[in-house]
Every structure is written in C-alpha cells, then in structure tokens.
Amino acid sequence: MMDNALRALVRRRAGGVCEYCRLPQAAVPIVGFHVEHIVARQHGGPTVESNLALACSFCNFHKGPNIAALDPESGQLVPLFHPRRDNWTDHFAWEGTAVVGLTAIGRATVQLLAMNHWERVEVRENLQAEGEPLAG
Ligand SMILES: [Zn+2]
Numbered sequence: 001m002m003d004n005a006l007r008a009l010v011r012r013r014a015g016g017v018c019e020y021c022r023l024p025q026a027a028v029p030i031v032g033f034h035v036e037h038i039v040a041r042q043h044g045g046p047t048v049e050s051n052l053a054l055a056c057s058f059c060n061f062h063k064g065p066n067i068a069a070l071d072p073e074s075g076q077l078v079p080l081f082h083p084r085r086d087n088w089t090d091h092f093a094w095e096g097t098a099v100v101g102l103t104a105i106g107r108a109t110v111q112l113l114a115m116n117h118w119e120r121v122e123v124r125e126n127l128q129a130e131g132e133p134l135a136g
Helices: 004-014 057-063 104-112 118-129
Strands: 034-037 052-055 068-070 077-079 092-095 098-101
Touching: 004 034, 004 052, 034 057, 052 057, 068 104, 077 104, 092 104, 098 104
Parallel strands: none
Antiparallel strands: 034 052, 068 077, 092 098
C-alpha cells in the first residue's frame, strides 16, 4: 500500500520533473505523472521511499516491470537507471532535444523507455519554443 503522505513526498522530492526523462509535469498538465516502483513489486521491490520515483506516463508505460535492458551498443544486459542510486548527469546528457545515454545504463534506459520517440521530442521542442529550459 502506498499512502498519500508517501506519494506527496515522492512528488515533492522530484520537484515536479520525471526522474527518468526530466520532463516537467507542467509541460503535460493533463497527463498525471506516476509514483512508480523503481524495482517493480513483482520483483519484490518494496513500497518505500528508496524504491519510489516520479515518472511521466511515457517513461512509466515503457518501463513497465522491467529492471534491466540491453545496452544497444554492447548488447550486454545492464540494470536500468535507478533514480535513487544513480546521478542523472552521470548517465544522460542532452543533444538538442534528444536524451543521449553516456553509459551502458544510460543507453539501455534511453532505448527501453523510448525517450526519443518523436512525440516526446516534439513535446521538448514545444517547451523550448516557449522559452522553457529542458530540465536537467
Ligand atoms: Zn519521463
């Protein structure tokens, strides 16, 4: 069970930004962000602060219950980016409005979460056109 206080804590801690792709919640006000289990419940992930993150609906949908993915460069199975343990800027960088993976973890996460799907790039382009900085 996840109570409202725990949800509120996760949302506050994330500062209203998806902890995977850094999309600001304000950019898509109609679509609610999800408080998600970093390690899914079906893998035994507990409902505690250290296993919860704020994710946009795009990241949440593509991540599903996955905890690992293939690095498209090496073909190696690697863990997904873990917002509580990993620093975003160690694993990702912006190339214009695209997110690029700097590490095997970053590349695997960008690919599995479809972070550069055209619809998502379009959302970022619109944000930039409105003068909003891309978070991160
Ligand atoms: Zn996201």
